[in-house]
Amino acid sequence: MKIGLIGFGKTGKSVASILLENKKFSLEWVLRQSNVLEHRSVPEFFGIQSEEPGLIYSSTHTSVEELLDKHPVDVIIDFSSSKGIYTYGETAANYKVKIISAISHYKEKELKLLKKLADKTTVFWSPNITLGVNFLLFAAKFLKKIAPSVDIEVNEEHFKAKEGTSGTAVKIAEALDVDKENINVVRAGGIVGKHEVIFGFPFQTVRLIHESISREAFGNGVIFVAENIKEKEKGLYNFEDILTPYFTV
Template sequence: MLKVGLMGYGKAGQAVARVLAEDPRYELCWVFRHRACAETTVEGHPHIPVRSMQSTDLDQWLNDHPVDAVVDFSNAEAVRWYGEQIKVRQIMLVTAISSYSDAQLDDLKTLGKATRVLCSPNITLGINFLLMAAKLLRGIAPFADVEVVEQHFREKPEVSGTAQKLAQSLNLEDEKVTSLRVGGIVGHHEVIFGFPHQTVRLIHDSIRREAFGTGAAYALQELSHCSTGFYTFDDLLLSSIRAQLLRESASDLPTGGQTAASSSR
């Protein structure tokens, strides 16, 4: 069982905490939130403390409460607070921050030389599969018109980092991304391929924020099998797909202990 610490306890962080606390593969040991707060615990799990980054000596805390992995749903600046401890202790890191600067990404890649690091602006399994499928179709049909539509709750100020990643991976200009802010939509991303006589829409909807938690749980499981390095969600997903294809290929081989090639000799 992996011991896990969580950075960030906003709406997404609270959902992730609930998922990890109930997953038998992991032991959620503690949660840190960025802003100052009275010491409390994860709702429904009074043994899991929630503490403020501002009032905690992280070095001493990790001596007293060691973990195998950290999951980050806080903000882009938090890595400066915990990065050195992650490095020296070789703690596995899964970060789902969508607003890292180029310099911060470089720091994370450097961190990947000391431990295992997974960085993804959207950590839901579905959106990453959508991203992979969109890139595949773009390669097959580069002549198609392509647009990206993203919809989120009205309080979200910035363009979705996931939409930006979709556009970048498909070589689209910024004006090819349409953003809508309405009501309480958790997250909607759509890639539209316009062909002369047909239209293909690849759609992903985050129904509940717990989807981020299941994505983080998947990332932790897959990353635990990796060697030291910096990884994207694509890397983990491709590894899973290759393993699945190999299993299916092996199951298609003739029975009886011989392959078709060897039995024909």
């Protein structure tokens, strides 16, 4: 499966390294805003040998249309910013390239655009694309269904510079009918990401915890999603759509 990657920040780099390790995928190119590293290859950047081209381009000099004409891909993976979708979205949809977006926060305008793009191609969006945190969400929803009156607290911890409440925590809160204002937020040091759901029963407590040890976890999530949407028809999908079949007995 040929991959184009949008964004090459800390998480984008980690995802690229995981893609290079997986022989089922070929990282064709990376598109980023910065001119730094332009025309260098990702394998070269990591100092590893690879037959994958993985050339780095800057959006100031190269358009997505040019890239798709010269270096076609099956899937575009977005780890840039909430505005990145405007750089590649319409073009990818017109070329019938599948889209995997791992952007934490989208406003209503961007969400409407995702739905519009899904009329032409397969679009997947998750504010947290790690597999483990979505397992946590599934388990939490099952517990809430069993005990709808249980007391629930949602905690999230991230690195000092992360702004706002994490999109994952908001999604968990919405799924469990917890007021978003009641999410407990911690920002300290270099914490990659931790989410906890506390269920307060009489005389006992259940805690579901997911902790990202490194950003490579996002790469593993991307691979899982890409493999599970490759046969999907056009439409807008989320983790629940691709995980539900695994829970069918």
